[in-house]
Amino acid sequence: MxxxxxxxxxxxxxxxxxxxxxxxxxxxxxxxxxxxxxxxxxxxxxxxxxxxxxxxxxxxxxxxxxxxxxxxxxxxxxxxxxxxxxxxxxxxxxxxxxxxxxxxxxxxxxxxxxxxxxxxxxxxxxxxxxxxxxxxxxxxxxxxxxxxxxxxxxxCIPAETKPLSYPQTGSIFTEKCPKTGKTRIFRKLSGVFPGENILINGIVIGRANSPEVKIVSENGFITTIEGGIIKEHGLEKLHCYEKKEPVDLENAWIKSGSVRRSAPSHQKLSKPMPKTVDLKPTPLNGAGKVVLIDHAAEHSFELADGAQLAVTVGDDTTAIAGDILYRLGIPILGITDGDCDDLADRTEIFPGSLILRLAAGNDDIVGKKLRQELFDGQISAVFEDIPALKEEVLRLAEPETEAIFEY
Known part of the structure; x- marks a missing residue:
């Protein structure tokens, strides 16, 4: 029927x-x-x-x-x-x-x-x-x-006749440590290949060295990656540095590998972006909205809505957000320091963009300074003079700047 x-x-x-x-x-x-x-x-x-x-x-x-x-x-x-x-x-x-x-x-x-x-x-x-x-x-x-x-x-594909069983069991379980009394959460990952990056909420927190990986947290703080190696700097970012904010491991977005494992088919590569976007850079004069994308590249579409410029913090964030915003015709001012986890390749940067290469370990420090001094602690603001804002970013980053790349 x-x-x-x-x-x-x-x-x-x-x-x-x-x-x-x-x-x-x-x-x-x-x-x-x-x-x-x-x-x-x-x-x-x-x-x-x-x-x-x-x-x-x-x-x-x-x-x-x-x-x-x-x-x-x-x-x-x-x-x-x-x-x-x-x-x-x-x-x-x-x-x-x-x-x-x-x-x-x-x-x-x-x-x-x-x-x-x-x-x-x-x-x-x-x-x-x-x-x-x-x-x-x-x-x-x-x-x-x-x-x-x-x-x-x-x-024109074969079918399995038996529905998958759900909900999935065994991927998340909890226990209370008898010595400390803290609640420990174990989350098992599936489909992990040795050598892949492990990401929580878009931040690389380690690398797998086994196909069997479990992430362990105590009272909201990641303590161990069973079957992997922790990246301490990534955990600092995840827990917001000195704020030490806990993470809900049960409901966090977790994945392994790169953010995009594939490339467009050969026939589509000749059209890198929607026809409505002009590849010629638009002069950034006068007032306009500027967004700060700090280790949140996966939300670039939403964050950059209505923006004329994006300031991106972090090597992978700059590569991923720059590639996304290229398709929307938005230039970036990237803050990097060479600490790249290779989460994306074949990326594009929109003409008119600037990428700053800072001394190692300084992109997060400068990003925090920009948020506090230029964005009043927010992730977006409307500036009366965007060229003057760019000059101010360059001035604040200048003591740690090793190179500037123009696109």
Whole structure:
């Protein structure tokens, strides 16, 4: 009955796209085209680097990138007015991709409300299904089985018949230390490869040396990375230096590896940004909004809304935020000191930007000084004279400046 209704009335299909990799590969666009033959398709995306991939692919008219929502929130919004919801992902392996699907489902309030699928295009081929394939259709609830065969046929990928079990168990557990009385939280990571960076809330706090990694915290402070090496300076940033702010490890955003593992397809590289953006730098004269992006590159789209200039603090932040803002036509004034974790490559910087290279260990110090003295402790402000602001930044950073790069 369900399939007959879809065919007859063109039921609405909600698609949630996670991460840039499935967009860069061209697979997300193919899913949109194929499922549009089955019903009326609406697509949303969560995650900053996914937004840059959407712009690179020229899909901003087909995929909604206005909101900054987690995949589970996007799914629940589609549950209200869709008859079928699909989560598209491209994991490092099929198993890590399916683990991601379990985690997303564990956050749903009513996971059985509508038929829900995961379309997993792993970066390694899947064997055992009439040869090697790179995609798998996975039902995420029991209702998904109602239309499993039809969706599998439309997408031309095999399907698993058994829904994933959820919520995920064993990834987070707590205990009270008998000696100190402090509450310890253990969070196990999945899909980690040795040598990868480990990030919490966008900040690199260590590097994995094993595929089995657990992060341990006591009363909100990270103490150990089992299967990895801690980066002390990263922990200082995470806990806000002398403020020593605790972190909710259970609900923190954690990932391993780089922020964007893939590159746009060859055909799309000739269009680096939306046609509405002119590559010629706009003279920064007079008043305008300036934002301070300090180790929060993943929120660059939202932070830079309406800005004429962005001051970025940190090597990776400058690379990632600069690449994002390049697509929006916003120049940056970057504060770096050579401490780069290589979270992104193939990045672009908008013409008219300046990058300062400071003596080692000084980007955070200068960034803090800029926030206090120029931004009154805030992350954005309207300045009457932007060129004068740039000169003031250069003056404050001058004692530690080793080089200046112009774009």
């Amino acid at each position: 369900f399939l007959f209704e879809i065919k007859r009335t063109k039921m609405k299909i909600g698609i949630v796209i996670h991460g840039p990799e499935v967009i860069d590969s061209g697979q997300a666009e193919k899913v949109l085209e194929k499922l549009s033959r089955l019903g009326e398709v609406e697509a949303k995306l969560g995650g900053t680097m996914g937004k840059t991939a959407v712009l690179d692919a020229g899909l901003e008219g087909r995929i909604d990138i206005r909101d900054h929502q987690k995949p589970s929130a996007c799914i629940e919004s589609f549950f209200e007015n869709s008859y079928l919801v699909c989560l598209i992902n491209r994991g490092k392996t099929l198993e890590t991709g399916k683990t991601f699907g379990k985690i997303v489902c564990s956050h749903l309030r009513e996971p059985e409300k509508k038929p829900l699928f995961q379309i997993e295009y792993s970066e390694t081929s899947v064997t055992g299904f009439q040869g090697n394939v790179c995609g798998m259709l996975v039902p995420l609830n029991s209702k998904g089985r109602e239309c499993l065969e039809k969706v599998s046929e439309k997408l």
